[in-house]
Amino acid sequence: MESSSTLLASTKTYTCKRQKGIGEYFRLFFLSIMITPVLICGCSYIDKGLQARSIFQEANDFFNNGKYEASLIKYKQIIEKHPEVADRVLFEMGIIYAYPRNEQKDYQKSQECFQKLIRDYPDSAYRRDSQMMIFQINNVIIKDKMIAAQQTQIETSRQVVKGKENEITTLQNKIETLDQKIFALRTEPADQVLIEKKERRLTLLSKGEVIKIYKIALGGNPVGPKERQGDNKTPEGTYIIDSRKRDSGYYMSLHISYPNEKDKTRAKELGVSPGGDIMIHGIKNGLSWVGASHAEVDWTKGCIAVTDEEMEEINKFVPNGTIVEIRP
Numbered sequence: 001m002e003s004s005s006t007l008l009a010s011t012k013t014y015t016c017k018r019q020k021g022i023g024e025y026f027r028l029f030f031l032s033i034m035i036t037p038v039l040i041c042g043c044s045y046i047d048k049g050l051q052a053r054s055i056f057q058e059a060n061d062f063f064n065n066g067k068y069e070a071s072l073i074k075y076k077q078i079i080e081k082h083p084e085v086a087d088r089v090l091f092e093m094g095i096i097y098a099y100p101r102n103e104q105k106d107y108q109k110s111q112e113c114f115q116k117l118i119r120d121y122p123d124s125a126y127r128r129d130s131q132m133m134i135f136q137i138n139n140v141i142i143k144d145k146m147i148a149a150q151q152t153q154i155e156t157s158r159q160v161v162k163g164k165e166n167e168i169t170t171l172q173n174k175i176e177t178l179d180q181k182i183f184a185l186r187t188e189p190a191d192q193v194l195i196e197k198k199e200r201r202l203t204l205l206s207k208g209e210v211i212k213i214y215k216i217a218l219g220g221n222p223v224g225p226k227e228r229q230g231d232n233k234t235p236e237g238t239y240i241i242d243s244r245k246r247d248s249g250y251y252m253s254l255h256i257s258y259p260n261e262k263d264k265t266r267a268k269e270l271g272v273s274p275g276g277d278i279m280i281h282g283i284k285n286g287l288s289w290v291g292a293s294h295a296e297v298d299w300t301k302g303c304i305a306v307t308d309e310e311m312e313e314i315n316k317f318v319p320n321g322t323i324v325e326i327r328p
Contacts, residue, residue, distance in 0.1 A: 055082055059092070068102040087124035090117040094130065098137055107137050183212055183313070190317045193241070193280070195304055195326040197222055197234060200295065202280070202304060204317055211317065214310050215295045219302035224328075226258065226302055228267060229275030234302050237262060239324045241280075244315075250303075251282025252311045256324055280304045280324075282311035 055078055062071035072093060079089040094113035097106050114130035121127065190204040190211055197218055204211040218234040219226075225236035235258045245253040259267065259274040267274035281303055283290055288308045299305070304326075306314065 055085065056088075056092070063096060066101070068096050068099065069104065072096055087117050087121040087126050090114070090121075091124075091126040091130060094133060098133070098140075107141055111137055179212075186211065186317070189319050190322060193314075193318060193322055193324045195234075195324065197236070197326065197328055202306065202314075204314065212313065214306050214314070215292070217295045217300060217305040218298045219300050220298050222298050225266075226263070226275065226278070227270060228272035230301075231275070232301055234300075234304060234326065235259070235263065235278055236326050236328055239326070241318055241320050241322045241324060243320060245279060248279065248281060250279070250284055250305070251288065251308045252315045253279040253281040254315065254318060255279050256304075275302070278302055278304075280306070280311075280314060280318075282306060282308040 059071050059074035059078065062068070062074060075089050075093050075096075079086050082089075090113045094110045094117070096102060097110035097113060099105055111134055114134050117124060117130045118127055124130075188206055190206050192205040194203040194205060195201070195216070196203075200216050200218065202214045202216045204213075219232045221232040222234055224233060226233040235256070237258075237260055239257040239260060241254050242257040243255040245255050256278045258276060258278040263274050282288070282305070283294055291307055294305060294307065
């Protein structure tokens with residue numbers, strides 16, 4: 001989150017790599033945290049600094065290794081044994097409590113550390129930095145609340161959308177049920193079967209009105225018109241249903257009048273047999289359990305396949321002599 005990144009950029013800079021995007025102002029600000037005590041105290045501070053480094057080493061090691069709770073415990077021990085460095089300890093603890101990578105971070109405790117430092121150590125070199133940290137933490141808290149509110153709003157909106165999706169699905173199911181009932185009541189047959197190869201779609205029409213649409217599977221080599229025997233292509237052109245094939249190995253086969261004159265001419269020019277036995281049919285006998293999943297691949301030898309249940313409907317509404325138009 002943006003607020004956490006901001007806080008990360010303004011904490012423990014002198015013990016970890018600076019985060020990309022920190023402004024020049026904050027770079028100078030944190031630099032001043034390190035050099036101000038030296039400028040104030042002179043050379044005598046260097047000796048004290050070496051001593052403090054030894055005192056703080058273990059706590060810093062815990063922090064650098066991500067053991068934030070252990071680091072806090074060590075700092076509490078330091079403040080008891082070395083009250084003369086209490087202001088620095090409070091500052092360090094405030095940083096750890098607010099550190100974004102600390103999964104147990106506590107902004108309230110962090111602010112309490114900085115506030116105690118400001119109140120009890122008015123002359124501390126860490127006073128100004130503590131004031132800045134309190135300001136930063138307040139900004140983070142405000143942003144976190146805004147983000148939490150936005151996330152709640154998003155989740156609420158998501159639930160509303162989900163509810164609408166469920167309503168839409170329910171309505172679609174009702175429409176499909178009504179369509180099925182209306183279809184079952186039809187007595188007028190189709191006068192055209194439109195097959196669109198690219199869309200893998202078969203449409204029954206009556207006087208230009210769509211009766212029903214089915215998803216289909218085609219020949220295993222579906223692109224382009226059928227040219228010869230064994231090419232596994234589904235024909236393209238205009239034909240009719242010229243017979244029912246009773247002894248087919250597929251459910252309720254309606255035979256298509258392929259090849260037409262154009263197909264025969266093309267095959268003659270190529271010096272090949274145009275082939276034949278192109279049908280609209282159901283699943284291979286004995287495999288009806290495959291159901292609608294059959295249409296996930298093109299598996300026929302050039303025929304047009306639907307489910308057995310769909311084939312029963314097509315067989316009912318498509319009499320012999322019905323025009324069949326097969327488009328690319």
